[in-house]
Amino acid sequence: MSDTLRVLWTLVPQRAPQPWLHCSRCGDPKPFESSNKFRLNANGKRLDAWLIYHCTACGQTWNRPFLERRPAAAVDPQLLAALQQNDPRLARHLAFDIEDLRRRTVRIAACGGAKVQKVTLQVPARPTARLEIGFALAIPVSLRLDRLLAAELGLSRKHLHRMQDEGKLVISPTGARRLKKPPQDGWQLALDLSQERDCDAIAAAAR
Ligand SMILES: [Zn+2]
Numbered sequence: 454m455s456d457t458l459r460v461l462w463t464l465v466p467q468r469a470p471q472p473w474l475h476c477s478r479c480g481d482p483k484p485f486e487s488s489n490k491f492r493l494n495a496n497g498k499r500l501d502a503w504l505i506y507h508c509t510a511c512g513q514t515w516n517r518p519f520l521e522r523r524p525a526a527a528v529d530p531q532l533l534a535a536l537q538q539n540d541p542r543l544a545r546h547l548a549f550d551i552e553d554l555r556r557r558t559v560r561i562a563a564c565g566g567a568k569v570q571k572v573t574l575q576v577p578a579r580p581t582a583r584l585e586i587g588f589a590l591a592i593p594v595s596l597r598l599d600r601l602l603a604a605e606l607g608l609s610r611k612h613l614h615r616m617q618d619e620g621k622l623v624i625s626p627t628g629a630r631r632l633k634k635p636p637q638d639g640w641q642l643a644l645d646l647s648q649e650r651d652c653d654a655i656a657a658a659a660r
Pocket of ligand 1 (some may be wrong): 477510
């Protein structure tokens with residue numbers, strides 16, 4: 454029987470990604486923040502809609518295209534009402550649509566804090582001796598892995614680094630200074646808990 458607890462941690466950023474764009478007022482590239490407000494323009498039978506962003510340094514506006522020259526008759530009345538009312542759910546949905554954002558800018562500021570959604574994939578039959586954590590991220594976060602693990606597992610960062618030095622904490626794919634970097638989608642972490650006194654508490658915190 455396996456003594457491994459396997460979990461999947463999905464990191465959901467609290468703040469929408471911020472595109473870096475050239476700001477004409479600052480004269481430099483700056484991160485822009487969604488205002489969660491839409492701008493609508495009806496031109497004859499065509500409709501344009503944008504999500505309004507502001508430069509975080511000076512407030513300059515960037516209109517992120519949402520509907521472009523769309524025949525007004527083809528726009529769902531519910532969608533039109535949502536745009537007119539600055540529906541917060543629609544604004545949030547678009548602000549978090551990073552695939553669309555990537556088509557408009559090459560640089561996107563990673564998000565700070567993230568909520569961790571934990572799903573258990575395999576429960577050990579015996580007391581947990583090994584913990585495997587998979588990471589899933591649709592949107593990059595700027596949160597160091599050691600800080601995240603310390604907060605979620607109740608271990609000190611010093612302890613985590615010592616475990617890594619002793620080969621009891623392995624991150625794949627391998628790379629330099631992984632613990633000090635933000636976790637990426639698809640990363641796997643394996644922890645040998647067999648020598649840990651708080652083994653049960655760590656395993657409980659992981660799921
Ligand atoms: Zn600016």
